[in-house]
Amino acid sequence: MKVLIVGSGGREHAIAWKISENSSIDKIYCAPGNGGTANENKCENVNIENIDELVVFAKKECIDLTIVGPEAPLVEGIVDKFKENNLKIFGPSKKAAELEGSKIYAKDFMKKYGIKTAEYAVFEDRKKALDYLTKCSYPVVIKADGLAAGKGVIICENKFEGIEAINKLMLEDIFKGAGLKIVIEEFLEGVEASILSITDGETIIPFISSEDHKQVLDGDKGPNTGGMGVVAPNCYCSDEILDQFKKDILKATLNGIKEEKMDYIGTIFFGIMITKKGVYLLEYNVRMGDPETQAVLPLMESDYVELILNAIDKNLSNVKLKWKEKNACCVTAVSKGYPIKYEKGFTIKGLDKVENKMFVSGAELQEDKLITSGGRVLSVVALGDTLEEAREKAYDDIAKVNFEGIYYRKDIGKRKGCVHEN
Numbered sequence: 552m553k554v555l556i557v558g559s560g561g562r563e564h565a566i567a568w569k570i571s572e573n574s575s576i577d578k579i580y581c582a583p584g585n586g587g588t589a590n591e592n593k594c595e596n597v598n599i600e601n602i603d604e605l606v607v608f609a610k611k612e613c614i615d616l617t618i619v620g621p622e623a624p625l626v627e628g629i630v631d632k633f634k635e636n637n638l639k640i641f642g643p644s645k646k647a648a649e650l651e652g653s654k655i656y657a658k659d660f661m662k663k664y665g666i667k668t669a670e671y672a673v674f675e676d677r678k679k680a681l682d683y684l685t686k687c688s689y690p691v692v693i694k695a696d697g698l699a700a701g702k703g704v705i706i707c708e709n710k711f712e713g714i715e716a717i718n719k720l721m722l723e724d725i726f727k728g729a730g731l732k733i734v735i736e737e738f739l740e741g742v743e744a745s746i747l748s749i750t751d752g753e754t755i756i757p758f759i760s761s762e763d764h765k766q767v768l769d770g771d772k773g774p775n776t777g778g779m780g781v782v783a784p785n786c787y788c789s790d791e792i793l794d795q796f797k798k799d800i801l802k803a804t805l806n807g808i809k810e811e812k813m814d815y816i817g818t819i820f821f822g823i824m825i826t827k828k829g830v831y832l833l834e835y836n837v838r839m840g841d842p843e844t845q846a847v848l849p850l851m852e853s854d855y856v857e858l859i860l861n862a863i864d865k866n867l868s869n870v871k872l873k874w875k876e877k878n879a880c881c882v883t884a885v886s887k888g889y890p891i892k893y894e895k896g897f898t899i900k901g902l903d904k905v906e907n908k909m910f911v912s913g914a915e916l917q918e919d920k921l922i923t924s925g926g927r928v929l930s931v932v933a934l935g936d937t938l939e940e941a942r943e944k945a946y947d948d949i950a951k952v953n954f955e956g957i958y959y960r961k962d963i964g965k966r967k968g969c970v971h972e973n
């Protein structure tokens with residue numbers, strides 16, 4: 552088999568690494584890939600990002616399966632285009648991808664299908680949104696409707712911050728159209744969990760739970776990032792919480808997917824908040840998480856390609872996923888200044904001493920050297936019988952890596968008050 556992976560981050564590197572285990576795969580093209588996929592077993596990078604050009608490439612190279620990493624091409628309709636051209640692809644249709652592409656669509660879907668989510672109001676008119684701020688209790692959460700590269704959610708502590716956020720989105724239009732419509736929603740207090748899952752439109756199979764660390768500084772301080780590290784399983788996801796999630800969120804979502812007749816074969820990622828009032832759904836993503844994928848796929852015992860092919864054949868009801876009885880800890884190293892302003896172009900050293908798996912997010916291969924090219928640069932992922940063992944291994948390894956301005960959080964997986972500890 553020849554597989555094409557669309558995307559260029561650490562998530563795509565982890566997907567490429569995981570599927571390279573499958574012996575029926577001869578070749579994996581990564582479009583455009585990165586310095587990590589360039590070196591991965593069976594992989595070759597191809598410098599294409601445009602959907603029409605990807606279709607041409609997939610036809611020319613007789614690609615057997617395409618896996619889409621990021622949300623943007625899904626929302627743009629890459630799956631519909633590939634299917635029109637009789638090409639096998641794993642991902643939701645353009646319509647289904649609106650569950651991530653439009654926060655308003657997602658919230659209305661949750662409401663329609665009785666899924667527990669924060670109270671919200673939708674605004675297209677800036678003046679009405681500003682008026683609403685006088686009635687809110689604070690903090691309040693303001694969200695751009697469209698895709699905003701993970702930056703479209705603003706938590707406002709008071710009315711003044713709310714006014715500033717609304718003006719940035721609706722007046723200054725900082726997200727180029729994506730924030731002209733907004734959702735203002737109730738702030739929920741609790742702990743978050745990421746539940747990646749796979750669906751064939753008839754069944755949803757949840758993966759092992761995981762916990763992202765979104766803020767840049769230790770102790771969950773500083774601005775939100777794409778994710779600074781992940782542990783899996785998520786120690787707050789007790790059996791009781793997972794049962795609540797399955798009953799109130801997963802089942803109701805599947806019902807909605809069927810009722811809306813969505814063509815949804817792909818990943819569905821539930822961002823949940825575990826609160827004192829129960830489990831709430833914060834958001835859907837229609838793709839794997841980054842860096843959740845880097846921690847979750849190494850724990851997957853089952854073959855990921857077979858799983859995807861079963862989804863495409865609408866056969867997930869007959870699949871039983873197997874997981875390693877281990878804990879994973881993924882620590883992400885970023886460039887100094889990320890997520891605001893950072894420099895790139897530095898040589899990464901010490902990688903030869905890394906003993907566990909390393910996934911590249913933002914680095915290019917130049918004459919056998921990896922050179923930083925992004926805010927998030929790479930992650931080290933280690934498995935252990937306990938979370939503590941996994942943490943120690945990951946931190947031992949990341950300490951061996953160096954590039955100018957390297958920064959990583961020191962407290963990934965260091966949580967207090969977990970309901971159960973593995």
Ligand code: AMP
Nearest residue numbers: 669692704736737738739740822833834
């Ligand atoms: P989202 O893209 O909706 O997941 O939002 C990004 C992040 O903002 C989430 O992971 C949460 O940390 C935070 N967030 C979103 N909605 C809420 C909410 N209603 N209450 C508290 N935090 C939220």
Ligand code: GLY
Nearest residue numbers: 777778840841842
């Ligand atoms: N790590 C969060 C996300 O992928 O959306």
